[in-house]
Amino acid sequence: MRYLVLVCAIALAAFLYLDPHTRNAYHNRMHEVYGIDVAHHQQEIDWQRVVMENEEISFAFVKATEGESHVDKRFHKNWAQLAQTRLIRGAYHFFRPSIDAEKQAINFIRTVQLKPGDLPPVLDVEVTDRIPTPQLIEGVRTWLEKVEAHYGIRPIIYTGLNFHRKHLANQFSDYHFWIASYNWRPPRLSDGTSWKFWQFTDKGRLKGIPKQVDINTFNGSRYTLEQLCMPGGRPGFWEQPALANPGQSLKLDFSPTSSPKRYEPPNPFTSETPPVQLPPVPRFDSINNPAGVVTRPLRP
Numbered sequence: 001m002r003y004l005v006l007v008c009a010i011a012l013a014a015f016l017y018l019d020p021h022t023r024n025a026y027h028n029r030m031h032e033v034y035g036i037d038v039a040h041h042q043q044e045i046d047w048q049r050v051v052m053e054n055e056e057i058s059f060a061f062v063k064a065t066e067g068e069s070h071v072d073k074r075f076h077k078n079w080a081q082l083a084q085t086r087l088i089r090g091a092y093h094f095f096r097p098s099i100d101a102e103k104q105a106i107n108f109i110r111t112v113q114l115k116p117g118d119l120p121p122v123l124d125v126e127v128t129d130r131i132p133t134p135q136l137i138e139g140v141r142t143w144l145e146k147v148e149a150h151y152g153i154r155p156i157i158y159t160g161l162n163f164h165r166k167h168l169a170n171q172f173s174d175y176h177f178w179i180a181s182y183n184w185r186p187p188r189l190s191d192g193t194s195w196k197f198w199q200f201t202d203k204g205r206l207k208g209i210p211k212q213v214d215i216n217t218f219n220g221s222r223y224t225l226e227q228l229c230m231p232g233g234r235p236g237f238w239e240q241p242a243l244a245n246p247g248q249s250l251k252l253d254f255s256p257t258s259s260p261k262r263y264e265p266p267n268p269f270t271s272e273t274p275p276v277q278l279p280p281v282p283r284f285d286s287i288n289n290p291a292g293v294v295t296r297p298l299r300p
Contacts, residue, residue, distance in 0.1 A: 031217040032218075033058050033218040033221065034056055034057055034058060034215065034217050035057055035061070035215075035217075035218065036057060036061070036204065036206065036213050036215060037060065037063075037213075037214045038060065038061070038062050038078065038209070038213060038214075039062070039063035039074070040063070040073050040074040041211060042210065044074075045074075045078060045208060045209050045210075046208040046209075047081040047082060047084070047085050048081075048084075048085070048208075049208030050087075050209060051086060051208075053206075053207040054206045054208065057206070058087065058088060058218075059089070059218070060087045060090070061089075061090040061092055061119070062074075062078045062082065062091055064079075064092060064093060064111050064112045065093045065094070065104075065111050065112070066093065066094035066096065067096040067104060067107070068096075069107055070107070071107075075091070075111070083115075088226070088229060090121075090156075091122065093105075093108040093123055093124060095124060095125045095127075095140065096129055097127065097128055097131040097135070097140075098129035098130070098131055101143045102143075102146055104143055105146040105147050105150075108147060109146075109150050114151055116231060116232025117229050117230060118230045119156075120151070120154060120176075120230070121151060121153075122155060122157075122158050123140065123143055123144060123147075123155055123157055123158065125158065125159045125163070126158070126160055133167045136167055137168070144172070144175065151230070153230055154176075156175065156176045156177070156196065157177050157178065158177075158180070158197075158199075159177070159178075159180070160179070160180045161181040165189070169189070169190050169191040173191075173193060176228070177189070177197075178198075178199065179197070179199065180199040181199070195219060196218070197217070198216060199214050200215060201214070201215045
């Protein structure tokens with residue numbers, strides 16, 4: 001009997017882990033804001049098509065620099081074209097612990113010009129280069145402090161779940177973390193730190209991008225995402241008002257704006273209080289999301 005119960009438990013766990021519709025249902029229920037991150041590996045990206053045919057995407061991070069002098073060969077084009085879309089853009093630096101951290105910060109600063117409404121700088125920390133952990137932490141802190149002093153905003157730290165546990169746990173508690181963990185369950189950091197972004201797959205398929213792409217979710221609403229950005233950007237275009245029937249469902253229907261500028265938020269509220277328009281959950285090919293209209297109960 002115990003053996004049968006154990007087998008059933010294992011089978012159920014495997015189903016929850018492997019079944020794409022189960023994973024999709026979880027994402028639909030728990031998350032509202034999605035985005036991508038790209039580098040030259042994704043080759044030539046048609047950003048206008050990404051925006052028009054993947055309406056659920058709200059933000060995009062692009063690789064800018066690595067080490068002391070390297071600049072991603074597609075960064076400048078990606079960065080300029082993103083500025084002409086509704087997507088909130090961000091840039092990241094791939095950290096090499098064996099190279100002087102201050103010189104790496106200078107490489108990023110001289111390459112990336114952030115504007116109001118852009119996401120904070122990101123430091124990608126995922127290799128040690130055989131450098132001891134204390135020295136790694138010292139270099140990370142140097143980069144973060146120099147970049148924050150330049151832009152006037154605290155950077156975000158990107159890392160893997162296991163890398164954080166081994167090298168960054170109980171460090172940088174006053175920074176936001178972007179965690180890579182390819183699982184259907186949200187990551188739990190060993191030191192209890194909360195995550196702000198979660199990269200949950202590296203095998204996304206989006207129209208407009210030739211190669212597989214990383215897909216991320218933000219731990220919050222579109223409004224709170226915008227509050228995280230460089231000061232001076234446009235305010236959030238929607239909030240979730242209280243409705244008469246807390247159990248009613250909202251139809252998720254977000255269409256990109258027609259403005260050629262960075263982001264021109266529409267005003268969805270009138271005196272008649274029309275239906276609330278929220279960003280939809282993604283329907284990515286890689287995780288086999290079912291097509292069609294998706295609804296979600298309104299949260300109290």
